[in-house]
Amino acid sequence: MTASTSTAVARALTGVPAVTILCHVRPDADTIGSGLALGLALDRLGTEVEVAFPATVSLPTVLGDLPGSKLLVPAAEVVGHAVVVSVDAASLGRLNELAPVLSAAQHSVAIDHHASNEGFAELDLIDAGADCTAVLVLSVLDEMGVEIDDEIATCLYAGLVTDTGSFKWARPESFRIAARLIEAGVDGRAWSRALLDTHPFAWFSMVAQVLAGARLLPEACSGEGCVYAVVGHEILSAMSWEESESVIDIVRTANEAEVAAVLKETAPGEWTVSLRSKHSVDLVPIAAAHGGGGHRHASGYSDTGTVDDVIARLVESL
Structure with missing residues (x-):
């Protein structure tokens, strides 16, 4: 090369x-x-x-x-x-x-x-x-x-x-x-x-359901905060992949969090994790620790297991 x-x-x-x-x-x-x-x-x-x-x-x-x-x-x-x-x-x-x-x-x-x-x-x-x-x-x-x-x-x-x-x-x-x-x-x-800026009407219900389960971790990232949301397989399978991708752009607007994460269950027990940061946190090492990669402020990786296990590994790496 x-x-x-x-x-x-x-x-x-x-x-x-x-x-x-x-x-x-x-x-x-x-x-x-x-x-x-x-x-x-x-x-x-x-x-x-x-x-x-x-x-x-x-x-x-x-x-x-x-x-x-x-x-x-x-x-x-x-x-x-x-x-x-x-x-x-x-x-x-x-x-x-x-x-x-x-x-x-x-x-x-x-x-x-x-x-x-x-x-x-x-x-x-x-x-x-x-x-x-x-x-x-x-x-x-x-x-x-x-x-x-x-x-x-x-x-x-x-x-x-x-x-x-x-x-x-x-x-x-x-x-x-x-x-x-x-x-x-x-x-x-x-x-x-x-x-x-174009979504099917069903997208609104999906977003409402996912955002209702969003969680804020104010102590994560050395106190700069992390917000995460989960798109389970049942929800994900009812929509197109590109519609699920838009969720991260909503979650990242949380004012109290430097880092946003969306966990998407692409198949039972199989997950893709999208990460976004605003200013100070470099996401590349975090994604790389899980076998992924990307940009300083936009990265991702894949994981397997229960949602609790995937969340725990994410939080530990923050």
């Missing part, structure tokens, strides 16, 4: 006949938006392209509406071209059953912005200072001289607006990039609403 620049990645992708682009498990707007933006650009340069994600969950409807969705192929039908690019996966394991596709490639590239990513490809474009992987893909496309039209810009905007929480924690450069993308033709109002 080699730490790489946007220029090196652009050179590796220029003029190749075919490319496979892999998005991470439980795909979000940054991984799909990055994958489709890169795929559209390569497709317009005459490259044969396939974009895929692990088949553990269905693609959220709004992401299937992004331009370039015609490039998506089911995981079971992935050809696996000589050049394979991973987008927004913090580790090889995040590619799930598609990980062997990257490992078997003649040339592999990883583009990512997670601080916990130690690199797993032949070329690794990893920048924890970037707000999202989409901005790194944009830098590669600029190096390739690709025109950023409205369709490519829309895919990039999806990653940018979601990973910055509608720009609530965006760096100055992200605002400049957002202006550029909107000037390229993105309907920012419509896509922000679709990606961030």
Whole structure:
């Protein structure tokens, strides 16, 4: 593996006949938006392209509406071209059953912005200072001289607006990039609403039930406080995965807590834990202690056992 620049990645992708682009498990707007933006650009340069994600969950409807969705192929039908690019996966394991596709490639590239990513490809474009992987893909496309039209810009905007929480924690450069993308033709109002502010009516009942069981631990994190909520399997199985992901954004608003956690029971006794912090707490070591990773202020991991056991291990690590 080699730490790489946007220029090196652009050179590796220029003029190749075919490319496979892999998005991470439980795909979000940054991984799909990055994958489709890169795929559209390569497709317009005459490259044969396939974009895929692990088949553990269905693609959220709004992401299937992004331009370039015609490039998506089911995981079971992935050809696996000589050049394979991973987008927004913090580790090889995040590619799930598609990980062997990257490992078997003649040339592999990883583009990512997670601080916990130690690199797993032949070329690794990893920048924890970037707000999202989409901005790194944009830098590669600029190096390739690709025109950023409205369709490519829309895919990039999806990653940018979601990973910055509608720009609530965006760096100055992200605002400049957002202006550029909107000037390229993105309907920012419509896509922000679709990606961030649209839920089925049943979501309200789910949120009410989950928040009713939320607990505040004022002594956690050296007295800075932690708030957590649990989404049990019975509740989780009645909704789409992406709807459950929105819970953390509500829980994190608790004024008395520096850290927020949402425990989601994906199957009986199997859990994913989402962590968020506001200012002082670095979540990467906490997530890493449980075999996970992510960013300083947004990380996660998996665990197994009873809800009491999972909560106890979380609290102990805080």
